[in-house]
Amino acid sequence: MKPNYQFKKPAFFIVLLSTLSIVKGQEKGDPKLTEVWEPEPKVVTPGVNNDPPSDAIVLFDGSSLKDWKGKDGKAPWVLEGGAMTVKPQTGAIQTKRAFGDVQLHIEWRTPAKIEGEGQGRGNSGIFLQGLYEVQVLDSYENRTYANGQAGSIYKQHIPLANACRPPGEWQTYDIIYQAPLFKSDGSLGRPARVTVIHNGVLIQNSVELEGPSLYIGRPKYKAHAEKLPLVLQDHNNPVSYRNIWIREL
Amino acid sequence: MKPNYQFKKPAFFIVLLSTLSIVKGQEKGDPKLTEVWEPEPKVVTPGVNNDPPSDAIVLFDGSSLKDWKGKDGKAPWVLEGGAMTVKPQTGAIQTKRAFGDVQLHIEWRTPAKIEGEGQGRGNSGIFLQGLYEVQVLDSYENRTYANGQAGSIYKQHIPLANACRPPGEWQTYDIIYQAPLFKSDGSLGRPARVTVIHNGVLIQNSVELEGPSLYIGRPKYKAHAEKLPLVLQDHNNPVSYRNIWIREL
Amino acid sequence: MKPNYQFKKPAFFIVLLSTLSIVKGQEKGDPKLTEVWEPEPKVVTPGVNNDPPSDAIVLFDGSSLKDWKGKDGKAPWVLEGGAMTVKPQTGAIQTKRAFGDVQLHIEWRTPAKIEGEGQGRGNSGIFLQGLYEVQVLDSYENRTYANGQAGSIYKQHIPLANACRPPGEWQTYDIIYQAPLFKSDGSLGRPARVTVIHNGVLIQNSVELEGPSLYIGRPKYKAHAEKLPLVLQDHNNPVSYRNIWIREL
Amino acid sequence: MKPNYQFKKPAFFIVLLSTLSIVKGQEKGDPKLTEVWEPEPKVVTPGVNNDPPSDAIVLFDGSSLKDWKGKDGKAPWVLEGGAMTVKPQTGAIQTKRAFGDVQLHIEWRTPAKIEGEGQGRGNSGIFLQGLYEVQVLDSYENRTYANGQAGSIYKQHIPLANACRPPGEWQTYDIIYQAPLFKSDGSLGRPARVTVIHNGVLIQNSVELEGPSLYIGRPKYKAHAEKLPLVLQDHNNPVSYRNIWIREL
Numbered sequence: 004m005k006p007n008y009q010f011k012k013p014a015f016f017i018v019l020l021s022t023l024s025i026v027k028g029q030e031k032g033d034p035k036l037t038e039v040w041e042p043e044p045k046v047v048t049p050g051v052n053n054d055p056p057s058d059a060i061v062l063f064d065g066s067s068l069k070d071w072k073g074k075d076g077k078a079p080w081v082l083e084g085g086a087m088t089v090k091p092q093t094g095a096i097q098t099k100r101a102f103g104d105v106q107l108h109i110e111w112r113t114p115a116k117i118e119g120e121g122q123g124r125g126n127s128g129i130f131l132q133g134l135y136e137v138q139v140l141d142s143y144e145n146r147t148y149a150n151g152q153a154g155s156i157y158k159q160h161i162p163l164a165n166a167c168r169p170p171g172e173w174q175t176y177d178i179i180y181q182a183p184l185f186k187s188d189g190s191l192g193r194p195a196r197v198t199v200i201h202n203g204v205l206i207q208n209s210v211e212l213e214g215p216s217l218y219i220g221r222p223k224y225k226a227h228a229e230k231l232p233l234v235l236q237d238h239n240n241p242v243s244y245r246n247i248w249i250r251e252l
Numbered sequence: 253m254k255p256n257y258q259f260k261k262p263a264f265f266i267v268l269l270s271t272l273s274i275v276k277g278q279e280k281g282d283p284k285l286t287e288v289w290e291p292e293p294k295v296v297t298p299g300v301n302n303d304p305p306s307d308a309i310v311l312f313d314g315s316s317l318k319d320w321k322g323k324d325g326k327a328p329w330v331l332e333g334g335a336m337t338v339k340p341q342t343g344a345i346q347t348k349r350a351f352g353d354v355q356l357h358i359e360w361r362t363p364a365k366i367e368g369e370g371q372g373r374g375n376s377g378i379f380l381q382g383l384y385e386v387q388v389l390d391s392y393e394n395r396t397y398a399n400g401q402a403g404s405i406y407k408q409h410i411p412l413a414n415a416c417r418p419p420g421e422w423q424t425y426d427i428i429y430q431a432p433l434f435k436s437d438g439s440l441g442r443p444a445r446v447t448v449i450h451n452g453v454l455i456q457n458s459v460e461l462e463g464p465s466l467y468i469g470r471p472k473y474k475a476h477a478e479k480l481p482l483v484l485q486d487h488n489n490p491v492s493y494r495n496i497w498i499r500e501l
Numbered sequence: 502m503k504p505n506y507q508f509k510k511p512a513f514f515i516v517l518l519s520t521l522s523i524v525k526g527q528e529k530g531d532p533k534l535t536e537v538w539e540p541e542p543k544v545v546t547p548g549v550n551n552d553p554p555s556d557a558i559v560l561f562d563g564s565s566l567k568d569w570k571g572k573d574g575k576a577p578w579v580l581e582g583g584a585m586t587v588k589p590q591t592g593a594i595q596t597k598r599a600f601g602d603v604q605l606h607i608e609w610r611t612p613a614k615i616e617g618e619g620q621g622r623g624n625s626g627i628f629l630q631g632l633y634e635v636q637v638l639d640s641y642e643n644r645t646y647a648n649g650q651a652g653s654i655y656k657q658h659i660p661l662a663n664a665c666r667p668p669g670e671w672q673t674y675d676i677i678y679q680a681p682l683f684k685s686d687g688s689l690g691r692p693a694r695v696t697v698i699h700n701g702v703l704i705q706n707s708v709e710l711e712g713p714s715l716y717i718g719r720p721k722y723k724a725h726a727e728k729l730p731l732v733l734q735d736h737n738n739p740v741s742y743r744n745i746w747i748r749e750l
Numbered sequence: 751m752k753p754n755y756q757f758k759k760p761a762f763f764i765v766l767l768s769t770l771s772i773v774k775g776q777e778k779g780d781p782k783l784t785e786v787w788e789p790e791p792k793v794v795t796p797g798v799n800n801d802p803p804s805d806a807i808v809l810f811d812g813s814s815l816k817d818w819k820g821k822d823g824k825a826p827w828v829l830e831g832g833a834m835t836v837k838p839q840t841g842a843i844q845t846k847r848a849f850g851d852v853q854l855h856i857e858w859r860t861p862a863k864i865e866g867e868g869q870g871r872g873n874s875g876i877f878l879q880g881l882y883e884v885q886v887l888d889s890y891e892n893r894t895y896a897n898g899q900a901g902s903i904y905k906q907h908i909p910l911a912n913a914c915r916p917p918g919e920w921q922t923y924d925i926i927y928q929a930p931l932f933k934s935d936g937s938l939g940r941p942a943r944v945t946v947i948h949n950g951v952l953i954q955n956s957v958e959l960e961g962p963s964l965y966i967g968r969p970k971y972k973a974h975a976e977k978l979p980l981v982l983q984d985h986n987n988p989v990s991y992r993n994i995w996i997r998e999l
Binding site for chain 1: 280281282283285286287288289290291292293294295296297298299305307355357395397398399400401407410411412413414415417426428445447449450451452453454455457458466467468469470499501
């Protein structure tokens with residue numbers, strides 16, 4: 004295959020297209036040598052109308068908080084209208100199950116009635132493994148530090164775009180998370196990585212984390228289990244969540 | 253911050269949750285030191301009801317093939333019902349614009365009437381930069397080699413799942429693509445990488461490509477321009493496409 | 502800092518040099534903010550005249566084979582002249598200790614009397630963790646397949662150069678090895694990586710391994726312990742080794 | 751190949767060793783399928799007694815400063831005893847040639863007569879591409895901030911060990927450097943990476959740089975040419991250099 008990439012020549016176009024016919028057609032050798040039949044990927048039935056795929060673990064479908072717990076046992080947040088809403092001062096909630104590498108779908112909504120500003124408006128957070136935060140904030144026409152706005156990896160990575168919908172509207176995060184791995188001596192084997200798609204817009208592109216999210220100081224990894232619960236933060240604002248599902252990778 | 257990861261102890265839960273209040277509250281030092289205000293991410297208005305985000309380049313909205321061309325100039329595929337459909341034997345089509353790193357949304361449909369089997373059923377392909385193929389195939393109850401089924405990076409990476417919808421139904425690919433970079437001596441500077449979400453299911457997780465997709469033989473990089481057109485393949489089956497948009501990263 | 506990279510302008514040189522005085526001198530802010538005092542690196546006394554550093558684990562200093570074992574217990578190779586030499590048909594030997602990530606120094610010599618050709622001349626191998634082979638071969642004016650010559654990662658990575666000394670002369674490999682890590686479900690967490698410096702010449706530059714070295718077929722990872730013994734291969738040729746030391750990373 | 755990694759069982763050892771005979775012996779299939787003959791690596795004659803390899807560009811062999819220049823043209827440092835020594839207040843010197851990815855060997859010596867302390871004792875620096883500093887300092891029993899001691903990537907990466915020889919003795923750095931690449935829009939395509947072996951001891955293991963070395967503030971990449979000169983710093987201390995050679999990768 005000898006593509007010719009001199010784009011300004013009229014010849015290029017034909018070359019590129021003819022290349023394609025070569026790709027699946029006319030070279031020498033046995034094409035079967037590069038076929039791989041095993042393993043056969045498992046069948047996953049995708050969701051219809053925003054429903055979870057068939058292999059997802061549904062963490063919240065609007066009907067109960069049974070898969071979550073709070074600091075005194077039962078998750079104390081408000082269940083209403085198919086959503087769960089932070090009950091300020093009751094503390095964070097976390098999943099009963101623990102997770103490592105995952106694909107996570109989660110929907111969130113900041114209060115329609117605007118109150119506060121900067122970090123004080125519609126603040127909550129999704130802590131992957133309870134340690135690595137994807138910021139939830141009403142960043143619609145509400146400036147704060149870039150590495151602390153909605154979709155930031157808190158104080159580590161500025162989002163590529165501000166894709167917020169207005170307060171009061173439901174928003175989605177589709178997250179691909181690679182958990183860190185530690186060697187048995189406690190040193191870091193591989194760092195955590197996060198990709199975030201916010202309302203369909205890529206805002207974090209496989210960024211590498213420096214360690215757990217910190218409000219003060221520079222992050223630093225500390226060895227932990229391979230799987231840990233997902234945590235949603237109570238930051239004193241009545242932020243709501245719905246349609247939360249996770250797929251183990 | 254001293255998390256306690258002895259999960260089986262009842263103490264753990266409280267420690268993890270109290271850690272969170274520490275994260276945004278009680279450590280020593282000046283939290284402003286780790287605030288980063290610039291650059292401020294650009295505002296992107298996300299789409300509603302599957303529409304493209306505000307900064308997307310719309311490559312096909314169902315109304316015309318004006319952004320595409322074929323081997324003899326005008327793109328010869330069939331425009332009908334808001335979709336464009338492969339016209340067998342007319343050849344691949346490609347975008348008039350060239351692209352490097354992108355987020356790509358594309359929808360595709362294989363014929364409702366099942367014909368052929370294996371690689372012969374509903375075959376087409378999305379060639380990123382005209383060289384790196386994400387396979388399009390009717391893989392719904394239609395076995396073929398795993399590294400050649402729908403969502404494979406053709407003959408390089410088996411998809412993590414078979415998330416196909418039945419023939420005749422529209423399906424989505426959301427693709428995050430990192431183009432390869434070459435040094436001025438023609439050697440590879442960084443490889444291509446692809447993430448694919450198929451109907452909402454992650455099927456390729458930032459996989460590294462070995463080179464252009466080949467039907468025969470082992471792939472090998474060859475230096476090319478930083479930006480190249482997107483190509484859709486004519487593999488003799490009347491596969492349809494719609495709602496194609498791309499965001500430059 | 503505003504470097505000016507228009508090299509052909511005479512102004513460039515002064516700009517680059519003056520940049521350097523800026524680097525350590527004249528910017529605004531407190532330089533102490535980016536000083537990190539902990540952890541203080543451990544002191545390692547480097548070797549003199551090719552001796553091991555103070556923190557190295559000496560695996561062979563020429564005096565005994567006590568740190569190695571063979572298939573029936575005691576390592577059956579020949580100890581003579583400060584070197585150990587493969588005793589054909591007695592099998593591979595391996596270290597009693599197991600290792601993960603390491604810096605390895607090893608010296609080897611193929612027979613001065615040339616016998617055989619291709620893979621048949623002075624063949625042995627250094628199997629990191631008993632699985633991942635850095636090829637040892639007399640590749641001095643002795644052609645074989647490039648991914649099987651001295652310094653290749655056997656059948657995976659061609660060396661960047663053929664830096665062999667003539668048969669009968671001692672040669673060095675300085676190897677930096679990152680062991681693979683596996684998740685508890687047995688899937689790959691991070692791949693193995695190898696850097697090799699052969700007689701002072703970089704021949705493998707942090708290449709990623711696809712799996713264990715195989716004579717036939719494509720390699721594929723299979724979960725194993727974090728630490729495994731180092732193995733030296735008996736390939737029926739009386740290849741010698743000396744001055745072997747390893748540092749755990 | 752079915753390795754058995756239950757190390758504590760006596761059976762393990764035999765399994766591992768017998769695995770090795772399998773590796774090059776008894777599997778099914780054609781071993782020729784995984785032989786790769788091209789490209790044949792170039793022959794490089796390694797150096798004897800610390801001499802450069804045959805393909806190295808010798809930047810300083812002790813006889814002249816002809817390959818270097820200073821801010822007013824000719825490199826103003828002192829040439830004596832086969833070494834070149836910083837002439838304080840004359841400024842940095844840089845190579846006439848520019849380099850991208852390289853293997854660099856360089857030897858350095860801090861003054862035998864101890865003067866100053868911390869950053870004030872035997873301070874100089876090797877600026878890869880004039881921007882990315884591997885620190886040169888007399889760190890033998892001379893504490894300073896860890897990310898500023900000998901072998902640090904200045905203010906970015908603490909060395910893994912303090913492998914300094916005493917002042918007045920010659921020391922070596924063997925450096926593997928991957929230059930950053932930038933896309934045509936000026937954004938970062940891949941970051942710089944550095945490996946450093948200090949007196950035979952690995953002290954930087956393919957660390958990723960955040961940007962150019964800065965005395966004050968956080969580093970940030972700024973697009974620059976693919977190749978740039980190597981710079982040696984004048985930090986007012988009479989540090990000496992010798993036997994400098996570089997291989998383009």
